[in-house]
Amino acid sequence: xxxTLASTPAADGYRMPGEFEEHQxxxxxxxxxxxxxxxxxxxxxxxYAAVAEAINLSEPVTVAVSDRQFEHCRTVxxxxxxxxxxxxxxxxxxxxxxxxxxxxSGGRRGxxxxxxxxxxxxxxxxxxxxxxxxxxxxxxEVEGADRYRAPIVLEGGxxxxxxxxxxxxxxxCLLNANRNPDLSREQIEQALFEYLGAEKMIWLxxxxxxxxxxxxxxxxxxxxxxxxVLLTYAEDESDPQHAISRDAEERLQRxxxxxxRSIEVVRLPSPGPITITAEEASGVDAVAGTLPRRDGDRLAxxxxxxxxxxxxxxxxLLDERCDERAGEILRGCFPEREVIGVPAREILLGGGNIHxxxxxxxxxxxxx
Amino acid sequence: xxxTLASTPAADGYRMPGEFEEHQxxxxxxxxxxxxxxxxxxxxxxxYAAVAEAINLSEPVTVAVSDRQFEHCRTVxxxxxxxxxxxxxxxxxxxxxxxxxxxxSGGRRGxxxxxxxxxxxxxxxxxxxxxxxxxxxxxxEVEGADRYRAPIVLEGGxxxxxxxxxxxxxxxCLLNANRNPDLSREQIEQALFEYLGAEKMIWLxxxxxxxxxxxxxxxxxxxxxxxxVLLTYAEDESDPQHAISRDAEERLQRxxxxxxRSIEVVRLPSPGPITITAEEASGVDAVAGTLPRRDGDRLAxxxxxxxxxxxxxxxxLLDERCDERAGEILRGCFPEREVIGVPAREILLGGGNIHxxxxxxxxxxxxx
Numbered sequence: 001x002x003x004t005l006a007s008t009p010a011a012d013g014y015r016m017p018g019e020f021e022e023h024q025x026x027x028x029x030x031x032x033x034x035x036x037x038x039x040x041x042x043x044x045x046x047x048y049a050a051v052a053e054a055i056n057l058s059e060p061v062t063v064a065v066s067d068r069q070f071e072h073c074r075t076v077x078x079x080x081x082x083x084x085x086x087x088x089x090x091x092x093x094x095x096x097x098x099x100x101x102x103x104x105s106g107g108r109r110g111x112x113x114x115x116x117x118x119x120x121x122x123x124x125x126x127x128x129x130x131x132x133x134x135x136x137x138x139x140x141e142v143e144g145a146d147r148y149r150a151p152i153v154l155e156g157g158x159x160x161x162x163x164x165x166x167x168x169x170x171x172x173c174l175l176n177a178n179r180n181p182d183l184s185r186e187q188i189e190q191a192l193f194e195y196l197g198a199e200k201m202i203w204l205x206x207x208x209x210x211x212x213x214x215x216x217x218x219x220x221x222x223x224x225x226x227x228x229v230l231l232t233y234a235e236d237e238s239d240p241q242h243a244i245s246r247d248a249e250e251r252l253q254r255x256x257x258x259x260x261r262s263i264e265v266v267r268l269p270s271p272g273p274i275t276i277t278a279e280e281a282s283g284v285d286a287v288a289g290t291l292p293r294r295d296g297d298r299l300a301x302x303x304x305x306x307x308x309x310x311x312x313x314x315x316x317l318l319d320e321r322c323d324e325r326a327g328e329i330l331r332g333c334f335p336e337r338e339v340i341g342v343p344a345r346e347i348l349l350g351g352g353n354i355h356x357x358x359x360x361x362x363x364x365x366x367x368x
Numbered sequence: 369x370x371x372t373l374a375s376t377p378a379a380d381g382y383r384m385p386g387e388f389e390e391h392q393x394x395x396x397x398x399x400x401x402x403x404x405x406x407x408x409x410x411x412x413x414x415x416y417a418a419v420a421e422a423i424n425l426s427e428p429v430t431v432a433v434s435d436r437q438f439e440h441c442r443t444v445x446x447x448x449x450x451x452x453x454x455x456x457x458x459x460x461x462x463x464x465x466x467x468x469x470x471x472x473s474g475g476r477r478g479x480x481x482x483x484x485x486x487x488x489x490x491x492x493x494x495x496x497x498x499x500x501x502x503x504x505x506x507x508x509e510v511e512g513a514d515r516y517r518a519p520i521v522l523e524g525g526x527x528x529x530x531x532x533x534x535x536x537x538x539x540x541c542l543l544n545a546n547r548n549p550d551l552s553r554e555q556i557e558q559a560l561f562e563y564l565g566a567e568k569m570i571w572l573x574x575x576x577x578x579x580x581x582x583x584x585x586x587x588x589x590x591x592x593x594x595x596x597v598l599l600t601y602a603e604d605e606s607d608p609q610h611a612i613s614r615d616a617e618e619r620l621q622r623x624x625x626x627x628x629r630s631i632e633v634v635r636l637p638s639p640g641p642i643t644i645t646a647e648e649a650s651g652v653d654a655v656a657g658t659l660p661r662r663d664g665d666r667l668a669x670x671x672x673x674x675x676x677x678x679x680x681x682x683x684x685l686l687d688e689r690c691d692e693r694a695g696e697i698l699r700g701c702f703p704e705r706e707v708i709g710v711p712a713r714e715i716l717l718g719g720g721n722i723h724x725x726x727x728x729x730x731x732x733x734x735x736x
Contacts, residue, residue, distance in 0.1 A: 001428070003447035060369070067455035070502055074509075079371035083509050085453050087435035134438055141442075141451050142510065 002140040004147045005109070008194040014101040014109060015197025018163030019308040020225050022363040023059045024108075026309065027139060028052050029357070030065035030073050031091035035290045036126070036350050038283030047346040048091070049076055051307070051314060051354055054340050056081050058309030059360075062142070064088065064135070084142055089117070089132040090125075092352055094218065095155035097359040098136040100145070101197060106364045109146045111195050112136035113154040118213050119178035120153075125212060125351070126290045143361060150195045152188065153179045157218040157356050159192065162226040165199045165258025167192050172206040172215030179214075200258035204248045208232065209241040211300035212291060218355045219302045221248060224333045227261040232302040234270035241270055266333060268303040268326055271319035275299065280349055293349065305353035306330070309360075313337050316344030316353045370508040372515045373477070376562040382469040382477060383565025386531030387676040388593050390731040391427045392476075394677065395507060396420050397725070398433035398441050399459035403658045404494070404718050406651030415714040416459070417444055419675070419682060419722055422708050424449050426677030427728075430510070432456065432503065452510055457485070457500040458493075460720055462586065463523035465727040466504040468513070469565060474732045477514045479563050480504035481522040486581050487546035488521075493580060493719070494658045511729060518563045520556065521547045525586040525724050527560065530594040533567045533626025535560050540574040540583030547582075568626035572616045576600065577609040579668035580659060586723045587670045589616060592701045595629040600670040602638035609638055634701060636671040637694055639687035643667065648717055661717065673721035674698065677728075681705050684712030684721045 009015065028048060031037050037044040052061045056078065064086035065073040074083045088096070095118070098110030113136070117129035140147045160168045167189075173179070174188055183191070189201045207215020221231040229252055234241035245267075252263045278295040286292065303326040306315035313334050317323045323341055330339045347353050377383065396416060399405050405412040420429045424446065432454035433441040442451045456464070463486070466478030481504070485497035508515045528536045535557075541547070542556055551559070557569045575583025589599040597620055602609035613635075620631045646663040654660065671694040674683035681702050685691045691709055698707045715721050 001430075001448060001450035062369075067499060067502065070506065074505065080369060082369035082512065085455060085506050087453060131435060134435065137442065138438065138453050144450065 001144045002137070002147050004149055009101045009109065009111065009148055009197045010194045013103045014107065015163065016099055016101045016161045017362045018161060018223055018226065019360055020223065021163055023310045023360045024363045025060040025062060025361045026055050026307070027093050027097055027359045027361065028061060028063050029086070029088050029091040029093040029135070030063055030069055031350060032066060032069050033090055035285040035287035036090060036293070038280055038293070038349065043346040044350055045076070047342070047344060048357060050342045051357065052081055053078060054314045054342050055307055055309050055312065055358065058312035064093065064139070086135055086138045087131045088135055089129050092157070092356050093135065093359045094157040094356045096132040096135045097156060098139055098147070099156050099196070100360070100362050102362050102365050104365050104367065106366045108362065108364050109148060110136060110140040110143070111148045111150050112140070113150045113156070114152060115155065116153050116179070118155065119176070122178040123214070124178070148195060150191065152183065152191045155213065155216065156359065157213065157216040159196070160217050160222050161196055161198060162223045162257060164226045166202060166226070167196055167198045167200070168202045168204065168221065168223070168229070169217050170204045170207045170215045170220065173213065173217070176214045198258065202252070202255045202257070204251055206244045206247070208300040208302050209244055210298045212351050219300055219305045219353065222304055222308070222355070224266065226259070227257060228264045228266060228333070230266050230268055230304055230333065232270050232304045233267035239270070239273065245270070266329065268329055269322040271301045271303065271322055273298050274301045274319065274348070276349065291351070299348050301348055302353065305355040307354050307358045309337070311337055313339045314354055315339065315341055316347065317341040318344060318348065369512045370505070370515050372517055377469040377477065377479065377516055377565045378562045381471045382475065383531065384467055384469050384529045385730045386529060386591055386594065387728055388591065389531055391678045391728045392731045393428040393430060393729045394423050394675070395461050395465055395727045395729065396429060396431050397454070397456050397459045397461040397503070398431055398437055399718060400434060400437050401458055403653040403655035404458060404661070406648055406717065411714040412718055413444070415710070415712060416725060418710045419725065420445060420449055422680065422682045422710050423675055423677050423726065426680035432461065432507070454503055454506045455499045456503055457497050460525070460724050461503065461727045462525040462724045464500040464503045465507055465524060466515070467524050467564070468728070468730050470730050470733050472733050472735065474734045476730065476732050477516060478504060478508040478511070479516045479518050480508070481518045481524070482520060483523065484521050484547070486523065487544070490546040491582070492546070516563060518559065520551065520559045523581070523584065524727065525581065525584040527564070528585050528590050529564055529566060530591045530625060532594045534570060535564055535566045535568070536570045536572065536589065536591070536597070537585050538572045538575045538583045538588065541581065541585070544582045566626065570620070570623045570625070572619055574612045574615070576668040576670050577612060578666045580719050587668055587673045587721065590672055590676070590723070592634065594627070595625060596632045596634060596701070598634050598636055598672055598701065600638050600672045601635035607638070607641065613638070634697065636697055637690040639669045639671065639690055641666050642669045642687065642716065644717065659719070667716050669716055670721065673723040675722050675726045677705070679705055681707045682722055683707065683709055684715065685709040686712060686716065
């Protein structure tokens with residue numbers, strides 16, 4: 001119940017809506033690989049479950065899980081959460097799932113990007129990744145949505161859109177030679193415009209310091225609404241994150257979006273620095289070909305990595321010295337939404353955060 | 369999105385409708401195990417696909433498939449067929465899938481029976497069967513239907529109902545010591561009545577000769593409508609099937625259904641005898657613990673093993689000497705449906721037929 005279309009979203013009048021627009025639901029994939037998640041992924045599963053339950057009070061959640069973990073996952077989650085079998089290589093559905101696009105006549109379709117585990121054999125995070133590569137297609141079958149197969153390597157977390165023609169991304173990731181080495185910056189922009197129904201690019205330079213995704217924008221900054229960007233900002237000038245954030249802020253302040261607006265930047269505090277403890281590192285299986293988790297490694301912690309649900313914002317609790325301030329800023333940005341913090345260190349230990357582990361299904365639009 | 373309920377269908381006012389009542393859709397599971405299906409299951413997959421396409425013109429079909437076969441299955445089937453990942457041990461969703469029950473207020477739920485691969489360690493057909501055991505629950509998640517967990521071992525193909533209070537089954541299967549050895553005939557009847565919303569049992573003695581399911585009723589006979597049963601009938605008195613069919617006919621002619629009606633029996637011709645060829649047997653992997661497929665073994669071929677779709681009857685083509693007559697009889701029974709024959713020898717070689725590989729999802733009933 002999902003046809004693969006030969007056209008493109010732009011040609012068909014489809015666009016990717018902003019995450020702040022209304023959702024029909026949200027997908028999450030269940031973590032289990034013991035060479036990325038400590039203690040057989042049990043602490044991570046608890047954290048994922050808390051995120052799923054928090055979002056499920058905003059919009060219906062579907063959790064994708066392997067056959068092996070199906071029974072356990074079904075048992076620990078509320079019955080109102082839908083649990084479906086989908087095999088994965090890991091649990092980052094933002095990156096391997098489809099990016100949904102809509103038109104103004106009630107149509108909803110999905111873009112299935114090529115996926116190479118954040119860099120393939122040249123700096124990717126694990127091998128193989130063929131199960132991840134099939135995830136988007138399976139999600140679209142369950143959702144009954146037709147599919148565009150985009151001809152580029154891209155992860156959903158490496159882009160943000162304002163739903164009104166603007167795409168935001170980092171050069172560090174999208175122009176990395178381990179993604180689309182044969183495409184120029186202009187060709188990549190053109191592919192994004194075709195498959196996201198957009199027309200204007202805002203390029204940031206780098207993502208969060210030491211981010212193993214090669215600097216996904218969704219860990220650095222996001223649109224709160226058209227014309228307003230939330231940006232993780234390290235005030236400490238000795239922190240390598242400071243220069244990255246300052247450069248991003250300057251680029252945003254110079255930018256104009258697709259509608260010609262200038263961008264208002266709202267700073268989020270930068271947690272930490274947060275590092276992996278020896279105990280945490282010791283709980284992860286050592287496997288050749290998978291990125292190791294080492295005692296003392298700095299984690300790419302960021303409050304920008306939150307989920308912007310229809311009625312709830314679910315953000316990561318990362319550092320008690322600034323969790324509260326992050327929550328206040330988010331409440332200021334989203335006065336009509338409930339803002340909920342969920343303990344997220346166990347998700348961070350696996351290499352990402354709440355935005356990375358979620359994928360919204362936008363509501364259908366009629367007569368827009 | 370599927371809660372497990374502590375009550376029973378009968379207590380909640382639910383019943384299993386007759387297969388001749390309107391459907392919302394149909395499920396099929398994709399064959400792949402090479403120790404049951406010859407030549408890597410490729411000929412069987414072709415036959416299953418033809419069945420799926422034929423039924424899809426009557427009602428929407430969903431095919432459940434493993435991750436390994438997902439891409440191939442998605443490629444060979446029409447885009448209008450939904451393909452979802454569900455791991456199985458084999459491909460008989462009639463037996464491992466849920467039996468759907470409905471009430472008169474638009475409710476639809478599923479009964480998830482215990483499954484032991486047609487006899488467990490005492491004559492079952494393969495080991496292990498844990499993936500099959502999880503299939504019903506996964507189907508109910510995708511369908512968004514709440515679940516009753518029935519406390520008995522039962523396969524969906526071992527019962528037929530008329531939707532008006534009557535259950536038909538064989539003693540050979542339901543009273544077999546390898547299913548529910550601790551339950552009496554009366555206790556089994558009571559469980560069926562509770563979980564199917566029924567009140568009257570019609571017991572036949574044995575199923576089709578040499579049927580490896582221990583004589584599932586769905587290979588022998590079925591309700592065309594309340595009060596009318598189609599029965600496979602071997603006219604040749606030297607065929608061991610003759611005595612089985614004659615005994616079944618006599619029992620049916622003596623029976624009264626839940627509404628007090630006598631039963632009209634319509635005979636279907638008995639194909640064959642059909643046996644496995646040496647070439648067919650040689651294409652199956654030999655694996656200890658799985659029922660072998662041997663040159664010369666008689667197959668339990670029967671035209672009663674058809675799918676009764678909302679607008680189409682899809683029946684197996686098994687023997688050109690009587691396929692046409694079987695089709696004529698079915699057309700006589702179902703004048704408002706299109707009756708379609710599909711080549712089914714490759715399904716038969718795996719141990720069952722079209723009814724065994726399908727599971728209807730009944731339409732919801734309002735104001736009944």
